[in-house]
Amino acid sequence: MRTAWLLLLLAQKFYLDDPIQEDRDRLRIGPPVAVELSSTYDMLSNTFAPPELERPVPRAMNVNTLGEVPDSSWFTNRIGKTEMTLTQLANGPETTGPPDTSRTLSVIRAKQGGITPGFTIRDARGRIYYLKFDPAAHPSLSTGADIISKNFFHAIGYNVPEAFIIYVREEHFVIDPKAVVNLPGGEEVPMDRAYLEFMLSEAARVPDGNVRAVASLQIPGDTLGPFKFYGTRADDANDIFPHEHRRELRGYRVFCAWLNHDDSRSINTLDTYVEGHVRHYLIDFGSTLGSGSDMFRDIAPQDPRAGNEYIIDLKQALRVAYSFGLIDRPWRKVKYPYPTFAEAGRIEAEFFDPPRWRPEYPNPAFDRMLTDDALWAATIVARFSDDAIRAIVRTGDFLSSEAETYLADTVIRRRDKITRYYFSQTNPLTRFRSSSNRLDFDYLGESAAASFEYEWFSFDNDTEELTPMAERGATPAPTLSVPDGSSAFVMVRVRTRSEGAPNGMKAVDVYLRSSATGYEVVGIEREL
């Protein structure tokens, strides 16, 4: 009890280490057990019995006082905070390099799960890669999407596996004597050359006869299975923020909408145990952008439903039912330039509407995304310049430059829609920075800001009491003078007056702390 009182007395809004830049979620723990996930159960439970939505939805819990996501085992700030060169963007997470195809590749396992055909190989240097191919009917479709999206999600800040596009022939492979194939029903049979040749015969080839594949490097550490978008992992002491309240998982919705990652569900995530703690990955981007699967789970250009409606959308179904089918899905009328740009698959930017975008089935973290979560994500999306997007799309290594251009243009247009929409939902003031007695910030709204209305307060960090100061007014430029005074903390409330952007009047409270070199921004709070 005495400790509790002491803590209460010591309670402050801002601590000396705020804003924290790193969540040190690397407390050493014993190896957790690997858990499996049923994708069917995940779909049914999230569709028919989703976790009850809190009213009001609480704010994201793992953010620092600036509303940023600190670096952690889940997320590393990259393009959101630093400038990345086009080379860095195109390289993605790669440090190890592709498999050594100058020597034979040993096939050690058949691939299980997912929609793409493939198998596991070990190269001459002992590194293990998962190989996935495009079906013969759809060259470059899923391998291109896989590599491109992997590089986008890496630049955004997520952990993704290293992956490469490689070109191979039958003679590159030998079958490991211990390699097996799992038959339906669980029976294992030794893998033979016929199986290998069958898999390769089903794969798309480039004009020189080589088979094109994505080689994903085995993620380091022990595989623990997927993470869920709700709750925490009971045996991971570092996992203390319910996943649905993690900003990078809520904001993941914005990125997935942008890149049409409708397959953004638990089965495409992976936890690994490495160096005494759990690390969290996104995996398998084969069903993103214009690549997807058909009704038989074979790789195909994205189903027009994907990204527009849940697999089971009861509300929509009932509308169709009682209207005798006359109420049709508007997305059925969308015209895709497919197969003109076949390698890009089925993706477009005209009909795309960010808030209406849907994954395959409800995602508890997505459903809890608030405007501040979305603003965080959209701000990162906005950091991808046209050149950056083109550089990443180029990593898809399409045969057709027209398809590459179309895809890049589409991603650029989707980016613009994302930022336009989410910046209009709140007061889009970002990148607050102080120097000497000046506070600068960026205004990201599309409508021209007529003025920024501000109101200064002194702030007591212990009692959280605000006392109005004399300085208030409006300025046309995103620059404010910090008032002179002896307060250790001051706060300025800023609203943006702009025609056609009513949400700009939502308050953004910026807290500054006095330091030896002047004031520093220590906290940002946004009105929802």
Place this chain on the structure above:
Amino acid sequence: MLRRMREEKKRTAVTPRPNRIEEQMIRFDKGENPTIADWNLKGFYPRVAWPARGSGAAVGLRYWQPDFWGPLDMGGAAFYSLRSYQHYDLQFGLLPHVERKIPSRSWKGDDVYELASLEPGSSRIPLYVTLRHRYLPQNDFYGLGPDSSLDERTNFLHEEKRLYFRTGYQFSDHVVWIVNGGWQWNRIDSGKSSRLPSTEEVFDDESAPGLSSPPDYFRAGTQFLIDYRDQPANPHHGFMAALAYQRFDDRESDAYSFDRVGADLRGFIPLGSPQRVLALRSRIHVDNTNAANEVPFFMQESLGGSHNLRGFDSFRWRGERVLLYQAEYRWEPLPLWELSVFADAGKVAARGGDIGLSALQTDWGFGTRFKTYRDVVLRMEIAFGRETTRYYIRGSASF
């Protein structure tokens, strides 16, 4: 503070475990738990089926062993229904199937579309022998022709044994040609229904040819099928056309020999959207005999029941000429859930009778279906005819 929370959780950490339902679904996803349809014990598959019109639901086993003897497959079925109908058969040879999966099948055995399930991956040359025994203890009979009366409803027992071969060639994924031949032995006896009079109590050999001395047959025929439906058992667009000819030779005398010609045309037209489909069907059967011959009453084609004139009882209309039109408007709230409104019209006629569009028997109704992408799994319908209202729960498409 975060570190304290983590230390605390470390002290109380527990191993996460999926609940029992999820455990089973994990096994299902991995293919360790077979689907209900694939569950079997050494090739014996438990099933609920409707093996004959009027049989009611039957429980039993299907047997399926691909590559039973070299490339030759073995199949079979044994079913017993709520109304004491029995069905047993054994098939051996190159049976049409996809991969090693148990093939879908027609129970009737001589539908012109029986081999529509030949799919890519099937053998291009089916060749198999079937031995079949059916015990149908209470088939309804109302008399022949369009003037039969509901008040004259009777029932009879039909026991049938068949031995036949079937072969053909699949020219492409869409075109199949089949020939078949074999023997059929028939026994007709008093119906076993306790509610209805037996047929011989109301009808005689003149009004029900073959009643007292049912003929046995040697049968041979051919079928030609063009199938451009997108999914044969769950079509959204395309068409199917089947033509069949069958010769029935009376093995004792020639008195009951006849030829049958049949055609079955089906079209599926999306109405501006794949979620709205207009399904149309037209079927005709014509039996031809010489002037002295007759077609036994129990061999004549009939209308009524869950696949044709749905607002009428099974076997309500029998005749040497049968004409059927069906139209359904189907709409899908979800890809796996379909609703429908339908109308059926048809008629039967005696030899030389009018088979035109006048005096058609009609019905209408509505229903719902639950489906996979390939098949209708459950069909529930209500059909309203001028004589009765019929309710159906079936495990197959209407057409």
